[in-house]
Amino acid sequence: MKSDIELIDANGKRLDGRTNDQLRDVKIEAGVLHRADGSCYLEWGGNKVVVAVYGPREAVPRHTQDPLRAIVNARYNMAAFSVDDRKRPGPDRRSREISKVISEALEKVVLIDLYPRAAIDVNIEILDAEAGTRCAGLTAAGVALADAGIPMKDIPVACAAGKIGAETKDGKVSGGHVVLDLGKEEDNFGDADLPIAISPRTNEILLLQMDGHLTEDEFNKAMDLAMKGCHDVSKLQKDALINKYAADVEEVE
Numbered sequence: 001m002k003s004d005i006e007l008i009d010a011n012g013k014r015l016d017g018r019t020n021d022q023l024r025d026v027k028i029e030a031g032v033l034h035r036a037d038g039s040c041y042l043e044w045g046g047n048k049v050v051v052a053v054y055g056p057r058e059a060v061p062r063h064t065q066d067p068l069r070a071i072v073n074a075r076y077n078m079a080a081f082s083v084d085d086r087k088r089p090g091p092d093r094r095s096r097e098i099s100k101v102i103s104e105a106l107e108k109v110v111l112i113d114l115y116p117r118a119a120i121d122v123n124i125e126i127l128d129a130e131a132g133t134r135c136a137g138l139t140a141a142g143v144a145l146a147d148a149g150i151p152m153k154d155i156p157v158a159c160a161a162g163k164i165g166a167e168t169k170d171g172k173v174s175g176g177h178v179v180l181d182l183g184k185e186e187d188n189f190g191d192a193d194l195p196i197a198i199s200p201r202t203n204e205i206l207l208l209q210m211d212g213h214l215t216e217d218e219f220n221k222a223m224d225l226a227m228k229g230c231h232d233v234s235k236l237q238k239d240a241l242i243n244k245y246a247a248d249v250e251e252v253e
């Protein structure tokens with residue numbers, strides 16, 4: 001979508017002062033809920049997310065069980081108060097889609113073969129939404145799964161890159177800047193968004209979606225930036241887990 005808003009200036013500074021390869025501020029805390037098996041609170045720019053993990057436990061109803069492996073049920077939900085115009089509570093097409101792609105991404109890293117007939121429930125609650133909530137939700141889910149002690153090949157992490165500031169003339173799009181981690185206005189008025197999730201140890205792609213248009217060259221640049229963003233956020237995920245467990249050990253001592 002095109003707007004009159006200048007999303008990036010001549011010096012390459014974005015609306016919130018970031019450079020093209022800079023993330024919004026990310027804060028992660030593991031183990032914030034006492035009744036869940038694992039949990040995480042995450043702030044990413046203006047996004048606020050809580051994730052609660054339950055399981056592995058027997059999947060009910062029984063017809064949902066898989067005799068060979070566990071199923072991962074991610075449920076992404078946006079609180080009614082998380083967006084400017086109050087959102088109608090309950091699931092909609094968008095939240096079903098996001099729940100599905102996150103469930104499939106998580107199933108690629110969780111050792112599901114260890115738990116036949118079980119379910120692992122991952123409740124992702126978006127308290128405040130400001131673009132990039134699927135990446136924020138999946139990243140928090142990775143920490144909450146690790147906090148629950150669920151065996152995984154790796155801690156999954158997500159980040160997006162996109163394109164802003166292109167010119168549209170006579171139906172032709174030209175120019176534009178590939179940037180990391182779109183903010184709200186950039187998401188609303190930008191030209192493309194490319195959220196990915198990876199397993200940072202192997203760089204295996206767990207999720208890749210794209211909204212808008214990118215040339216092959218822009219796509220490759222956006223992938224490199226999003227990968228770099230994922231690796232930066234991955235360090236913060238590990239710090240959050242270390243902080244929680246260091247505090248637990250101190251308490252025992």
Ligand code: ADP
Pocket residue numbers: 083084085087094129130131132133134135187
């Ligand atoms: P993501 O949050 O993963 O970027 P989208 O691209 O679908 O997913 O949404 C971009 C942003 O649009 C969201 O982060 C949120 O700020 C806003 N948004 C999404 N759904 C709604 C809604 N129903 N009402 C108002 N704003 C919404």
